[in-house]
Amino acid sequence: MPHNTVAVVGAAETTELGVIPNLSQLGLHADAAINAMADCGLKPKDIDGIACAANETPVNLAHYLGITPTWIDGTSVGGCSFMIHVRHAAAAIESGLAKTILITHGESGKSRIGNPARAVHPQSLNGQFEQPFGPMGPPSMFTIPVLRYMKTYGVTEEQIAQVAVVQREWAAKNPRATFRTPITTADVLSSRMIAYPFRLLMCCLVTDGGGALILTSAERAKDFPTKPVYILGTGESAETPLVSQMEDFTSSRAFRVAGPTAFKEAGIAHKDVDHLMIYDAFAHLPIYGLEDLGFLPKGEAAAYIAGRNTAPGGPLPLNTNGGGLSYMHSGMYGMYALQESVRQMRGTAAAQIPDAKISVCHGVGGMFAASGTIIFSNQAP
Amino acid sequence: MATPGRALPQPTPETQFFWDGTKANQLLLQRCDECSKVYFPPRPFCPVCASRNVSVTKASGKGVLYSYVIHHRPVPGFTPPYAIAVVELAEGPRMMTNIVECEQTPQALVLDMPVEVVFEPQTDTITLPFFRPASTQSAKG
Numbered sequence: 053m054p055h056n057t058v059a060v061v062g063a064a065e066t067t068e069l070g071v072i073p074n075l076s077q078l079g080l081h082a083d084a085a086i087n088a089m090a091d092c093g094l095k096p097k098d099i100d101g102i103a104c105a106a107n108e109t110p111v112n113l114a115h116y117l118g119i120t121p122t123w124i125d126g127t128s129v130g131g132c133s134f135m136i137h138v139r140h141a142a143a144a145i146e147s148g149l150a151k152t153i154l155i156t157h158g159e160s161g162k163s164r165i166g167n168p169a170r171a172v173h174p175q176s177l178n179g180q181f182e183q184p185f186g187p188m189g190p191p192s193m194f195t196i197p198v199l200r201y202m203k204t205y206g207v208t209e210e211q212i213a214q215v216a217v218v219q220r221e222w223a224a225k226n227p228r229a230t231f232r233t234p235i236t237t238a239d240v241l242s243s244r245m246i247a248y249p250f251r252l253l254m255c256c257l258v259t260d261g262g263g264a265l266i267l268t269s270a271e272r273a274k275d276f277p278t279k280p281v282y283i284l285g286t287g288e289s290a291e292t293p294l295v296s297q298m299e300d301f302t303s304s305r306a307f308r309v310a311g312p313t314a315f316k317e318a319g320i321a322h323k324d325v326d327h328l329m330i331y332d333a334f335a336h337l338p339i340y341g342l343e344d345l346g347f348l349p350k351g352e353a354a355a356y357i358a359g360r361n362t363a364p365g366g367p368l369p370l371n372t373n374g375g376g377l378s379y380m381h382s383g384m385y386g387m388y389a390l391q392e393s394v395r396q397m398r399g400t401a402a403a404q405i406p407d408a409k410i411s412v413c414h415g416v417g418g419m420f421a422a423s424g425t426i427i428f429s430n431q432a433p
Numbered sequence: 434m435a436t437p438g439r440a441l442p443q444p445t446p447e448t449q450f451f452w453d454g455t456k457a458n459q460l461l462l463q464r465c466d467e468c469s470k471v472y473f474p475p476r477p478f479c480p481v482c483a484s485r486n487v488s489v490t491k492a493s494g495k496g497v498l499y500s501y502v503i504h505h506r507p508v509p510g511f512t513p514p515y516a517i518a519v520v521e522l523a524e525g526p527r528m529m530t531n532i533v534e535c536e537q538t539p540q541a542l543v544l545d546m547p548v549e550v551v552f553e554p555q556t557d558t559i560t561l562p563f564f565r566p567a568s569t570q571s572a573k574g
Contacts, residue, residue, distance in 0.1 A: 181528065198500070
């Protein structure tokens with residue numbers, strides 16, 4: 053049964069994106085939250101539910117923003133936490149636990165003000181069975197399965213580079229994107245090697261920013277000044293904190309659970325999708341996502357992207373804000389993907405897809421550790 | 434690759450046997466006595482059927498290079514470029530490791546090439562399991 057009894061009525065990013073030296077991480081959360089409340093004409097007293105992910109807590113945000121919640125959610129499973137917050141918030145509103153829920157994100161990923169570096173504890177599973185072998189953060193871990201994928205399906209470095217090229221084309225249309233200058237496959241393949249086969253331009257940005265969403269019932273949504281964006285379907289899952297222990301290096305189990313769960317709940321088919329966001333911390337993620345969500349058979353997504361099917365003018369517009377590769381990426385990108393889906397459904401995106409009615413927004417957490425999928429529609433239930 | 438500064442594991446009660454094993458030059462896995470699943474990393478129950486009836490079993494030390502990256506950025510204890518690899522053991526489980534006694538290049542690091550475990554002491558208590566190209570074509574027998 054579709055979830056379309058709940059809608060997004062408020063949505064905003066931080067006033068600025070990029071390098072923001074004048075706000076702490078908590079301040080970025082608040083800046084986005086205040087912008088989202090202003091977007092839909094609400095005050096803190098109107099909010100009765102609050103969700104956010106590490107390194108803040110819903111307690112911190114309730115206090116800082118002056119909110120008295122009847123529902124809180126601190127789910128923190130990496131960059132898809134916000135998709136999962138939306139899922140939990142929709143269920144909470146449907147079941148009457150809260151009426152108006154604020155989901156916030158702020159991250160001082162570049163300036164690192166009020167954002168402590170997260171160390172891997174040497175007694176953790178990661179600390180014992182991965183960290184001793186020299187990984188240093190996502191660029192050297194998220195990428196480890198990819199050579200196996202490339203060998204299995206005969207995918208080339210040139211095809212992976214094309215993901216970055218196409219997303220830069222989308223970013224070029226977006227005044228808020230960090231990187232807007234067009235790039236070529238040769239540019240990507242001559243950029244600095246980070247973790248073979250991944251080069252700099254196949255890796256996401258590191259920036260500061262934030263975003264916030266406000267959800268309420270579809271019935272109440274009619275009374276708001278903004279165009280309601282309905283939640284049709286949702287999914288979530290988790291696999292492993294250890295990238296070395298993924299069941300299948302060519303596919304994410306968490307994707308294969310979260311995505312189809314959302315499609316089934318929404319009651320839609322892939323051909324119904326007008327707009328797609330797939331969290332792209334690295335250039336291989338849209339490839340895995342297109343296949344694991346069922347848009348394409350295994351092994352075909354790289355050629356599909358290289359064939360310009362997801363580029364401007366193509367049949368399946370993907371990562372239309374420029375994505376984590378070119379728009380912005382503060383560390384946990386999922387909130388920015390959700391914001392672009394909402395803009396596309398409102399008809400206010402910088403690179404607006406004409407007449408788009410259904411948007412799928414798919415997130416990853418950790419290194420293929422977790423996943424969340426949200427399907428939006430701008431059609432009233 | 435026993436360079437000072439590398440992050441080292443701290444065993445927990447559930448993993449102590451594994452690190453005692455590497456110190457004694459043995460690669461120890463666990464097998465479920467109920468469903469026969471061989472698994473890694475260590476835990477005192479089967480991740481498939483939740484049985485607590487599990488036994489420690491010595492791995493052959495043979496496997497194949499399953500996937501890797503060659504890291505080009507500085508990390509304490511490492512000299513870039515160096516490969517961060519995943520090996521698939523003959524017994525089935527995969528584990529992260531480094532590949533030693535081998536050029537750290539795409540040409541030398543060929544997926545599915547046979548590898549075998551070697552043990553390199555890091556401290557008095559911690560010995561890490563690394564892998565090198567196998568001396569004979571016996572992996573995945």
